[in-house]
Amino acid sequence: MDISVVIPLLNEEESLPELAAWIEKVMQENRFSYEIIFVDDGSTDSSWQVIGALREKNPCVKGIKFQRNYGKSAALNEAFRAAAGDVIITMDADLQDSPDEIPELFHMVNSDKYDLVSGWKKVRYDNTLTKNIPSKFFNAVTRKVSKIKLNDFNCGLKAYKKKVVKSIEVYGEMHRYIPVLAKWAGFKKIGEKVVEHRKRQYGVSKFGWDRFINGFLDLLSITFVGRFSKRPMHFFGVWGMLFFIIGFCSALYLALQKLISPDFSITNRPGFYISLTAIVIGVQLFMAGFISELLARNAPGRNSYLIEEKTGLE
Template identity: 55%
Template sequence: MDLSIVIPLLNEADSIPELQSWINRVMQTTDLSYEVIYIDDGSTDSSWSIISTLSRKREQNNSPNPIKGIKFQANYGKSQALHAGFKMTQGNVVITMDADLQDSPDEIPELYKMITVGNHDLVSGWKKKRYDSVISKNLPSKLFNWAARKTSGVQLNDFNCGLKAYKSAVVKNIDVHGEMHRYIPVLSKNAGFTDITEKEVIHQARKYGTTKFGYERFINGFLDLITIAFISKYGKRPMHLFGTLGVITFMIGFITAGYVGVSKLYRMATDLPYILVTDNPWFFIALTTMVLGTLFFIAGFLGELILRNGNQGDRYKIAEEI
């Protein structure tokens, strides 16, 4: 199969029929074999019913049925939805897009060409001209993207754009979890897929419903950025970080304790006035830093044990597939 289109969604019943018709029109202008995979992330409206109807309609017409679906038992988040969709894909090229009609299916042929002819590993959409609120979305997005570029080294203008294209090998070799969907380009780079570029894409104003993301996504995004920065450098060797911190901290405490002890012995030997060790604040500083150093060591050992023995299962439950 040439192409898989993965569409995570939450309560987008009004948009799905129009989106699928748009995709059909675009794909009719190509000779590509394709599938469309909808992942219903715990919708409470009729989204799943509409997806099921669209799939059955193709089957009843005895025509190739490219419409597939996954229904989650609850709302697990966009990253988990993408993870499930990526596992199901069969196409040589995978394109992700949102279901709210803000991503244009007209971009699909060119994105596909950039992967197959341009031989890029990943092409990320760049919504240069946006129709979102300047204060609530545009300015926070610019700050977020700047921080992501500086931290990750991946030079993209729009990390959070849902419209992206990948080689199949990319989506099969990355683990998208938590809220890491924002950082798929960084995950791809860490997995060895370094040919990452971007394409300026059309951004549509939302036609139906309201956004499913609030202000907390920016706070979560920056926290995830710190996480992925750590994982990128020390994810496979946590002891290198925590062990180094442990050695430095413990040595500071040990040297300070030595200073306190030698200072008291010197004063005793020279009949100078001295105070009890427990009355010296440097004693407690030394004790605290040595304890912290030991805790850093323990954290490093635990990280190594978890890394070697951890076995993560799926972080979501699927209620139904079509």
């Protein structure tokens, strides 16, 4: 199979027939063998019934329905497990991503040998205050931290080698940072393509202001996990050693003062309590490092989500 098109969705019943027909047209024109995997992330409208109807018309349409809303990262992670195409292309279900971009994205991965190609919505039709400005800020910070030269990390339209999606785990809210996950997994050839951004035709955005806070916290998390997930003692041990040395040296200084001057009162000195606190913090950080090492070596592989129903993927 040439292409798996992965589409996470939440309450997008109106856009799904048009999107599926558009993708089918592009695939037939380019003679691609393909599958479309819709992941219904706990929709409360008739999205799942629409997917079932599309499946009856086109056997290339497949679906996964979650029991409840788990989030976009969970939807992508589950679809990545099921995807069978040599190239996996993700896009949003709201018709703001154009399926006409698929052939070029496929070519960049299949022929130009990119591991991952991320879309760049250079011209956007979103609200400038709530989306464009925060997006530019987070993209700049992520570029600085990750050293990946992309302008739009969070663009839903991306293309991957099959090996990439089978090698990473997308959890929490990490869908924003899949290129970073891919880089930490060892995939270095990451490209970018300017893609069309279309105005939303149906429904409303499913993301609120909390995504700004979550995005920043996830960036810190992914930076830490990427560097220290397999060697947490390198982080906790360094800081533990630093605090312990500071506390020990301070306590040793006070003890020497007491030996030189017997009238010298140790317990009346703020430095005494600071040194004890530093020693305790140092020991605790060491213990956190040891426990983290044990967890890192015995951690389960992937998250599991409660799936209510599947179609076409049995």
